[in-house]
Amino acid sequence: MSPSQPSPEGRAFKAHSLDSKSKVSPSGGDLEGAVAIIIGAGIAGIASAIRLAVKGYEVQVFEANSYPGGKLSEINQQGYRFDAGPSLFTMPQYVDELFDLAGRNPRSEFNYQKLDAICNYFYPDGTVFTAYADEDKLADSIAQSTNTTKASVKHYFANSARIYHITDHVFLQRSLHRLKTYLRWDTVRSILRLSQIDAFRSMHQANQSFFADKRIVQYADRYATYNGSNPYQAPATLNVIPHLEQHFGAYFPDDGMYSITTSLVKLAESLGVKFNYNYPVEEIVLDKLKAKGIKLKDKFVEADIVISNMDVWFTYHKLLKQHPELYPKRILQQERSSSALIFYWGVKKQFEQLGLHNIFFSADYEAEFGAIWKQQTMSADPTVYLNISSKLKPGDAPAGCENWFVMINVPANTGQDWDTLIAAAKKSILAGLSRKLGVCIEQLIETEAILDPRSIESKTSSYQGSLYGTSSNGQLAAFLRHANRSSKIKNLYFCGGSVHPGGGIPLSLLSAKIVSEWVQ
Missing domain, CATH: 3.50.50.60 (FAD/NAD(P)-binding domain)
Incomplete structure (x- = not known):
C-alpha cells in the first residue's frame, strides 16, 4: 500500500x-x-x-x-485505485x-459532477431506499419504502435549513474567538434565535419527534457520524448537517x-x-x-x-x-471523536444494485453507538459504509471489477487489541455483505489494504486516530x-x-x- x-x-x-x-x-x-x-x-x-x-x-x-x-x-494497488480518506x-x-x-x-483546473442519487440505504429487514438530491424525489423514495409521510420529510429538512441559516455565518464562517464577530448585526440576530437551534435535546430525541418510523430515525441519526459523534449524546443542533448535503448537494470529482x-x-x-x-x-x-x-x-x-x-x-x-x-x-x-476501520478491497465482480455511496444499517443502532462510546470497542453488528468510486470513474478498477472502500465507525485508539478487533470485524462485515448481496464476497477479493485508528494516527498525526479532533x-x-x-x-x-x-x-x-x- x-x-x-x-x-x-x-x-x-x-x-x-x-x-x-x-x-x-x-x-x-x-x-x-x-x-x-x-x-x-x-x-x-x-x-x-x-x-x-x-x-x-x-x-x-x-x-x-x-x-x-x-x-x-489515495492508494494504488494491483490495478485498483482507492481514495484513502474522505469519500x-x-x-x-x-x-x-x-x-x-x-x-x-x-x-479549467478541477471539475466535478453533482449526484442525482446520493446514497442507497439497506436495512436488516430488507427495506431499501435511495436518497436522491431532489428533495421531492427523496421524500417520495422514503414514503414509498417506509411508514413515513412526505410532509414529515419536508418538515425535517426545513428544520435543518433553519438551523443552518442561524448558525452558518456565526459558527462556521467566522471565528468564535474574536470580538468583532459579536459586533455584527447578523450575529446579534443569530444570538437572539439561539433557542431555535435545538441545543437542549439529543439528535436522536429530535429525530424521534420528526419521524415515527424507526428506520428513518436511524437514517437521520446517521448524520452524527459526519463529524464523529454519537446521535444519542450530540445536540440536535447537528441536524444542520443534512441541509449541507441535501440543499447544496453531493458531488464527485471527475x-x-x-x-x-x-x-x-x-x-x-x-x-x-x-x-x-x-x-x-x-x-x-x-x-x-x-x-x-x-x-x-x-x-x-x-x-x-x-x-x-x-x-x-x-x-x-x-x-x-x-x-x-x-x-x-x-x-x-x-473527548476525541470516533475513528474508522477501513478495508480497501479489489472485488472481481460488479454489483448493479450498488451505487457510489451505500449504507448497510445495523439492527440495533443504539447498541452500536454504546459499544463505540461506552465500551470503547466495536459493535458485533456494525453499520457498514461502502463506497465504490469505479461506479463513476471506471478506471479505478480493472474491467468487470469494483474498488470497494468498506468502512465502519470505531472508537479512538486508547490501547484496544486492534488486531483481534479487526479480525472479528472483517468476519462480521463479510458475512453481512455476503448475506445481503447473495454472493460470497470473500471469494471475490483479490487485493486488500487496511486503515485502522493506529495507522490513521501514524500517517496523519491525528491523536488517537480520531477523524475529527x-x-x-x-x-x-x-x-x-x-x-x-x-x-x-x-x-x-x-x-x-x-x-x-x-x-x-x-x-x-x-x-x-x-x-x-x-x-x-
Missing part, C-alpha cells in the same frame, strides 16, 4: 543553523515579503497556503509524509473559491477525491508556494511567547507567522513540548474547540479538522479561510 508520490519539485528549501540571525526567503533570495510557514499539507494547510500566497506572503509548507493531502490521499464531497464552492481568489477559472488535493497543490505551487515533503517539524521555536519559526532536526527556518495544520493535540505535545505551561489543558483533555457530544462543543489563533503565543495559528469550526473537507477549508482573515 503506497500513496501516490508527488513530483520532487518544490522539495528543496533554504534553512540555516539555530544560531543564525539572517532570515531566509523561500525563493532563496533576499526576503521581499512576510514569510509564512505551514506545518502539514492536509487540505486545510494547502488552502491556507493558497490564501496567504494570494495575500502576498512567501509560503513554505513542511510535510512529514512523502505526499500531500493528509487524510485526503463524500459536499460544498464544492469552498474549493472553487480558492481558484477564484487566485484569479483562475476553477473549471478524477476522484484525491484530485481535490492534487489540483489545489498545483494551484498553490503556481502561486509560488514551496512544498517540502519528508520533512517532519520537530519544534515550533518561540522567542518571548512569539513564534519565530520551526526547527527541523538541527536546522531552523525563520518565519513571520506559523500555521499548524497538525492535530492540535500533537501541536502542543510534540511541537511545543518545551512549554507545557502554555497548553490549553481543558481543550486537550476533551474532539467529539461534538456536548451542548457547548461548538464553543469549546480550539481557536484558530493562539491566545498565548503571538503569530501562531491553527487550521484543520481538530480546531474551529470542525472536521471534514468543508469545515477544514473554512478553518483556512478564518485563519487568513485573522492574519494581517
Whole structure:
C-alpha cells in the first residue's frame, strides 16, 4: 500500500543553523515579503497556503509524509485505485473559491459532477431506499419504502435549513474567538434565535419527534457520524448537517477525491508556494511567547507567522513540548471523536444494485453507538459504509471489477487489541455483505489494504486516530474547540479538522479561510 508520490519539485528549501540571525526567503533570495510557514499539507494547510500566497506572503509548507493531502490521499494497488480518506464531497464552492481568489477559472483546473442519487440505504429487514438530491424525489423514495409521510420529510429538512441559516455565518464562517464577530448585526440576530437551534435535546430525541418510523430515525441519526459523534449524546443542533448535503448537494470529482488535493497543490505551487515533503517539524521555536519559526532536526527556518495544520493535540505535545505551561489543558483533555476501520478491497465482480455511496444499517443502532462510546470497542453488528468510486470513474478498477472502500465507525485508539478487533470485524462485515448481496464476497477479493485508528494516527498525526479532533457530544462543543489563533503565543495559528469550526473537507477549508482573515 503506497500513496501516490508527488513530483520532487518544490522539495528543496533554504534553512540555516539555530544560531543564525539572517532570515531566509523561500525563493532563496533576499526576503521581499512576510514569510509564512505551514506545518502539514492536509487540505486545510494547502488552502491556507493558497490564501496567504494570494495575500502576498512567501509560503513554505513542511510535510512529514512523502505526499500531500493528509487524510485526503489515495492508494494504488494491483490495478485498483482507492481514495484513502474522505469519500463524500459536499460544498464544492469552498474549493472553487480558492481558484477564484487566485484569479483562475476553477473549471479549467478541477471539475466535478453533482449526484442525482446520493446514497442507497439497506436495512436488516430488507427495506431499501435511495436518497436522491431532489428533495421531492427523496421524500417520495422514503414514503414509498417506509411508514413515513412526505410532509414529515419536508418538515425535517426545513428544520435543518433553519438551523443552518442561524448558525452558518456565526459558527462556521467566522471565528468564535474574536470580538468583532459579536459586533455584527447578523450575529446579534443569530444570538437572539439561539433557542431555535435545538441545543437542549439529543439528535436522536429530535429525530424521534420528526419521524415515527424507526428506520428513518436511524437514517437521520446517521448524520452524527459526519463529524464523529454519537446521535444519542450530540445536540440536535447537528441536524444542520443534512441541509449541507441535501440543499447544496453531493458531488464527485471527475478524477476522484484525491484530485481535490492534487489540483489545489498545483494551484498553490503556481502561486509560488514551496512544498517540502519528508520533512517532519520537530519544534515550533518561540522567542518571548512569539513564534519565530520551526526547527527541523538541527536546522531552523525563520518565519513571520506559523500555521499548524497538525492535530492540535500533537501541536502542543510534540511541537511545543518545551512549554507545557502554555497548553490549553481543558481543550486537550476533551473527548476525541470516533475513528474508522477501513478495508480497501479489489472485488472481481460488479454489483448493479450498488451505487457510489451505500449504507448497510445495523439492527440495533443504539447498541452500536454504546459499544463505540461506552465500551470503547466495536459493535458485533456494525453499520457498514461502502463506497465504490469505479461506479463513476471506471478506471479505478480493472474491467468487470469494483474498488470497494468498506468502512465502519470505531472508537479512538486508547490501547484496544486492534488486531483481534479487526479480525472479528472483517468476519462480521463479510458475512453481512455476503448475506445481503447473495454472493460470497470473500471469494471475490483479490487485493486488500487496511486503515485502522493506529495507522490513521501514524500517517496523519491525528491523536488517537480520531477523524475529527474532539467529539461534538456536548451542548457547548461548538464553543469549546480550539481557536484558530493562539491566545498565548503571538503569530501562531491553527487550521484543520481538530480546531474551529470542525472536521471534514468543508469545515477544514473554512478553518483556512478564518485563519487568513485573522492574519494581517
